[in-house]
Amino acid sequence: MAILNRFWGYLSAVMVALLFGIWFSLDKILLGYLHPLALAALIYLLASAFLFLIRVSPLHHSLLEIVHRESKVQIHISRRNYLTLFLTAIFGTVIAPVLYLTGLNQITAVNAALLTNVEILFIILLGIFFLKEKVKAKDIVGFIFLLIGAIFLSTNNLQDLTFDQSLVGSLLVVSACFFWSMDTTLTKFLSNKRDIFLLTSLKCGIGGLILFLISIFLGLNFTLPLNMVPVLLFIGLGCMSFSIVLTYIAIREIGSTRTGSIFSTSSLFGAVVAFIILGESLEATQLFFGILMFLGILILYKNGNKIN
Numbered sequence: 001m002a003i004l005n006r007f008w009g010y011l012s013a014v015m016v017a018l019l020f021g022i023w024f025s026l027d028k029i030l031l032g033y034l035h036p037l038a039l040a041a042l043i044y045l046l047a048s049a050f051l052f053l054i055r056v057s058p059l060h061h062s063l064l065e066i067v068h069r070e071s072k073v074q075i076h077i078s079r080r081n082y083l084t085l086f087l088t089a090i091f092g093t094v095i096a097p098v099l100y101l102t103g104l105n106q107i108t109a110v111n112a113a114l115l116t117n118v119e120i121l122f123i124i125l126l127g128i129f130f131l132k133e134k135v136k137a138k139d140i141v142g143f144i145f146l147l148i149g150a151i152f153l154s155t156n157n158l159q160d161l162t163f164d165q166s167l168v169g170s171l172l173v174v175s176a177c178f179f180w181s182m183d184t185t186l187t188k189f190l191s192n193k194r195d196i197f198l199l200t201s202l203k204c205g206i207g208g209l210i211l212f213l214i215s216i217f218l219g220l221n222f223t224l225p226l227n228m229v230p231v232l233l234f235i236g237l238g239c240m241s242f243s244i245v246l247t248y249i250a251i252r253e254i255g256s257t258r259t260g261s262i263f264s265t266s267s268l269f270g271a272v273v274a275f276i277i278l279g280e281s282l283e284a285t286q287l288f289f290g291i292l293m294f295l296g297i298l299i300l301y302k303n304g305n306k307i308n
Contacts, residue, residue: 005071009253010301012246013262019246021269023239025277026231033228036101037211038220044093044208046236047244051201064194067249073194084189085203092183093207098214100176106169108162113154115173120147120264122181127257131188135257138299143261145296149289150264153271157285184251184260191252200244258300265293 030039054060104112124143127133152158190199215222224232250259268290275282 005069005253006301008069009250009259010262010297013250013254013259014265014297016243016246016250016259017263017265018269019239019243020263020266021271022273023235023243024266024270025273026235026239028274029231030224030228030235033224034222035215035218035220037097037218038215038222039232040093040097041208041211041215042222042232043236043240044204045212046208046233047240048201048203048205048208050237050241051197051204051245055195055197055201060197064196067196067245068194071192071252073192075194077193077195077199081190081193084186085199086206088183088186088190089203089206090210091179091186093203094210094214096176096179096183097211099172099179103169103172103176106166107173108165110155110159111162111165111170112173114151114158115170116177117147117150117154117264118174119177119181120150120261122178123184123260124257126181126185127255127260130185131256133255133257138302139258142296142299145292145299146261146264149293149296150267152289153267153286153293157283181260184247184263185256187248187251188256191248196245196248200241200248204240204244261300262297265290265297268293 027039034042054063100112100116107115120143124135128135193199247259250262268286271282271286271290
């Protein structure tokens with residue numbers, strides 16, 4: 001059963017990366033109408049509402065049976081757990097996006113894409129030294145393959161990189177990556193709770209509400225053309241809500257270190273989705289680094305043990 005749960009953990013992590021890739025590609029369409037903070041606020045609030053509806057629906061118990069299967073989960077949620085949940089919401093859905101967008105205004109998008117891969121390193125280091133997750137020699141090779149693939153895919157083979165960027169802007173982007181990695185790491189302490197739909201709805205709700213208030217304070221626009229509303233609903237109800245639940249499952253079964261590393265494949269899925277939906281080019285080098293990343297996942301999966 002442990003082997004089967006580990007398989008579902010890896011599959012969940014890959015599915016989250018796929019959903020992120022779809023989400024980021026569709027975001028490009030909506031960002032033509034909304035500021036990133038306003039868009040993020042709407043997405044998180046929609047996801048929160050959808051997850052809460054699942055929580056109070058008659059299907060809730062049956063869905064929990066499917067989600068947890070034979071995994072050992074805890075029913076009690078302590079005050080410390082709620083504090084952890086609040087911190088993950090603040091770190092991952094508020095502080096990190098604000099820092100990233102502020103830094104992005106001072107450096108190029110390509111340089112920002114390169115720097116965001118530092119998040120993988122932060123997650124690995126926090127998982128090893130903070131959560132005491134075990135890493136074998138072969139895992140290091142898998143991490144390196146994933147990191148190399150992510151760097152080249154997210155920067156279009158390092159094209160258009162410049163070396164005269166704002167130091168402050170670069171530090172802000174790196175700081176954002178640290179807070180995103182803290183979000184992933186702290187989620188480990190919540191991933192074994194049974195009431196996963198309550199926790200995820202609260203997390204999205206806290207982050208979405210704070211971003212909504214910030215957007216109101218900044219006077220940002222929330223108006224979308226009617227034909228763009230289905231896209232927003234698909235991102236919020238589909239991509240965001242399912243990805244955050246699957247994230248909990250992945251971290252519970254394989255640990256935050258491996259889960260966070262696999263998330264980097266979202267750059268590959270984003271390139272494929274952009275090719276299909278947006279008509280952007282898909283080069284042979286992108287496919288090569290994509291294969292390299294999946295080889296990294298196979299290395300991590302081969303003879304791996306469930307993380308405690």
